[in-house]
Amino acid sequence: MSAEKIKITFLGTGTSQGVPMLLSDEEVNLSKDKKDKRLRSSVLFTWKGKNVLIDCGPDFRYQMLRADVKSIEAILFTHEHSDHIAGLDEIRPYCYKQGAVHIYAKDRVMESLERRYEYIFAKENRYPGAAQIIENVIDDAPFELLETSIIPINVMHGSLEIFGYRIGDVAYLTDVKTIAASEREKLKNLDILVISALRINAHPTHLNLEEALQMISELKPKKAYLTHISHRLGFHEEVSKSLPENVFLAYDGLEVQQD
Numbered sequence: 009m010s011a012e013k014i015k016i017t018f019l020g021t022g023t024s025q026g027v028p029m030l031l032s033d034e035e036v037n038l039s040k041d042k043k044d045k046r047l048r049s050s051v052l053f054t055w056k057g058k059n060v061l062i063d064c065g066p067d068f069r070y071q072m073l074r075a076d077v078k079s080i081e082a083i084l085f086t087h088e089h090s091d092h093i094a095g096l097d098e099i100r101p102y103c104y105k106q107g108a109v110h111i112y113a114k115d116r117v118m119e120s121l122e123r124r125y126e127y128i129f130a131k132e133n134r135y136p137g138a139a140q141i142i143e144n145v146i147d148d149a150p151f152e153l154l155e156t157s158i159i160p161i162n163v164m165h166g167s168l169e170i171f172g173y174r175i176g177d178v179a180y181l182t183d184v185k186t187i188a189a190s191e192r193e194k195l196k197n198l199d200i201l202v203i204s205a206l207r208i209n210a211h212p213t214h215l216n217l218e219e220a221l222q223m224i225s226e227l228k229p230k231k232a233y234l235t236h237i238s239h240r241l242g243f244h245e246e247v248s249k250s251l252p253e254n255v256f257l258a259y260d261g262l263e264v265q266q267d
């Protein structure tokens with residue numbers, strides 16, 4: 009465990025299609041409030057002056073420009089769906105500047121990345137401009153990064169087993185539907201929990217707002233932030249007012265510092 013405090017930057021807080029969603033004229037998609045504009049979900053954890061990214065989706069390039077991120081220590085992947093991986097090719101400027109970037113994923117996710125980005129993973133006859141990565145296949149055993157313990161948390165995204173991550177006393181869980189009791193044990197005494205809350209109505213593979221609040225009240229973090237939000241959750245301002253005292257709706261660009 010590191011005594012170093014962690015800063016979280018919410019690079020994107022939207023569901024897979026982002027908010028506003030293309031071609032929709034539902035009211036939240038027409039909102040003028042900047043906090044209702046959500047790129048695809050991704051966060052930056054910063055400690056010891058280094059940046060660790062969780063997921064690297066289709067909005068990666070603009071997210072890096074917007075948050076002015078100068079270097080990436082590692083990328084931790086939660087799962088292989090496009091809204092969480094589609095930016096991998098865009099890490100090239102970081103590779104050119106700092107060399108190969110460490111990526112961490114479970115075996116199934118790494119294999120999926122390899123299929124989609126065969127030219128990045130190629131060992132021979134590599135395209136000279138391709139992104140350079142160092143693969144780190146992980147299972148649910150804790151590992152160290154920047155002298156801090158990273159604990160992969162198995163969460164269920166419908167029937168798909170995916171990873172959330174506990175970094176020190178901060179955890180990021182996205183695309184959650186259920187969490188086994190044994191995994192919930194690993195989420196005790198958190199300072200900050202980031203957890204997905206898709207919308208008001210139930211969904212087969214995501215927690216809705218009510219279920220996310222129930223999970224938070226069971227896990228009892230000091231503070232919780234909701235992410236991976238669809239326009240069907242409602243307006244940021246209105247939903248925010250309805251939340252319990254220690255629960256906040258994240259929005260793009262929000263920075264949170266561990267106390």
Ligand SMILES: [Zn+2]
Pocket residue numbers: 023024089091092183236
């Ligand atoms: Zn997603």
